[in-house]
Amino acid sequence: MGDPCGIGPEIAVSAxxxxxxxxxxxxxxxxxxRRALRVMGLDLPVAVLERSDDLAPPDALPVWVPADLPEALAALPMGQIHAQAGLAAARCIVAAVHEQQAGRSRALVTAPIHKEALHAAGVDHPGHTELLQALCADAQGRLPPVRxxxxxEELRVVLVTIHVALREAVDQITTGRVLQTIRIADAALRRAGLAAPRIAVAGLNPHAGEGGLFGVEEIEHIAPAIAQARELGIDASGPYAPDTVFxxxxHAPPRHPGEFDxxxxxxxxQGLIPVKYLGVEEGVNVTLGLPLVRTSPDHGTAFDIAGxxxxxxxxxxxxxxxxRVLAS
Known part of the structure; x- marks a missing residue:
């Protein structure tokens, strides 16, 4: 469902x-x-399912309701941050993950949530990625490495660092973390059907450091990670200047076939600006490294147009x- 005060329910019913x-x-x-159906001008009945894997009547919207949702969510004002909305979004995610872990679904597609609403609800995670990572911890509490x-249609980007301050992100760019990201990206694209993914690794600094003139992260961490990946049989190359590698x-054939996958x-x-510049209409966010499949739209709650x-x-x-591709 996503945040009930945003466009998540509307794009869910429309999709x-x-x-x-x-x-x-x-x-x-x-x-x-039901409110989302009215907003989108769709005249469809809603079938409330007892189990998440139950079948609904033809042409009825199949809805499974987690047991612990807050009440009166449809009465919340559209386009505004509300703690109950953040709590509802989080509880839907938790319930859907549990259904997948129990084998009652093959994949999870999440509608947009609002980080401030999550925070207002007391959810101790800044976004989907971190919440999903916590839900997939092993019996010893160890978190899976996720990216x-x-x-x-034109570009794929995998991030070494995600939701941290830029000052902290630079400190997180280590040989081990970059290598782990390359390996996770390679494994994910192989599962998606690419036999030998071509992986370009961006530098951190202008001109990829210019041989150490503008920073040493490329020399000390990024290039060694690429070398280790190649020793593992991964087609990784770089580090490339970040202002041209994207x-x-x-990949925009026939005039511009991409050099890398x-x-x-x-x-x-660094990674999301070029993807989103090409257009969020067809963009997809995929969480790699989880023991389950999760995708989402490449945009937010759009409070300005909700309702x-x-x-x-x-x-x-x-x-x-x-x-569907990743779960097949």
Whole structure:
């Protein structure tokens, strides 16, 4: 469902109405989804399922309701931060993960959540990625190493660091972390059907450090990680200047076939700006490294248009398609 005060429910019902796959279930509050149907001008009944893997009648929106959702969510004002909305979004994520862990679903597609609403609800995680990582900890409490991949039809990017301050991100760029990111990216693309992914690794500094003139991270950490990856049989290369590597990787045939299948970027904005510049309409966020499949649209809650009927489900539909590929 995502945040019930944002466009998540609206793009969820619109995506279902266009796809209508028998494998799709919506997780959340039925009244929130009924409101979303009205907003989007869709005249569809809602079928409340007893189990997440139950079948719904044809042409009925199949909704499974977690047991501990807050009440009266559909009465919350649209486009505003609310603790109850953040709590509901988190509880839907937790319930959906448990269903996948129990073998009752093959993949999780998450609608956008609002980080301030999560914080207001007392959820001790800054976003989806960190919450999912905590839910997938092993019996000893060890967290799986996860990475964020943003992808559209023209570009794929995997991030070494995610939701941390830029000062902290630079300290996190170590040989071990960069190598781990390269290995996670390689494994994910192989699972998606690429036999030998071509991985470009971006530098951190201008001109990839210019031989140490503008920083030593490339020499001390990034280049050694690439060398170790190549010793493992991974087709990784770089470090490349960050201001040109994304253009080189962009795959827009016939005039511009990409040189690489994915770029490993060092920081959140370094990697996400070029992907989002190409358009969020078809962008998909994939969490790599989890023992389950999770995708999401490449945009946020869009509080400014929530409730107006203008939400575009294209990125949600792309996330559903990607989830099916990864879960097959």
């Amino acid at each position: 279902w109405a266009r796809d209508r796959g028998a494998d799709l279930r919506l997780v959340g509050d039925p009244e929130v989804f 964020m991949m943003l992808a559209n 253009m080189r990787a962009r 994915v770029v490993v970027a060092m920081t959140h904005d 107006t009927g203008r939400a575009d489900p294209a990125s949600m539909l792309a996330a559903v398609r990607m989830a």
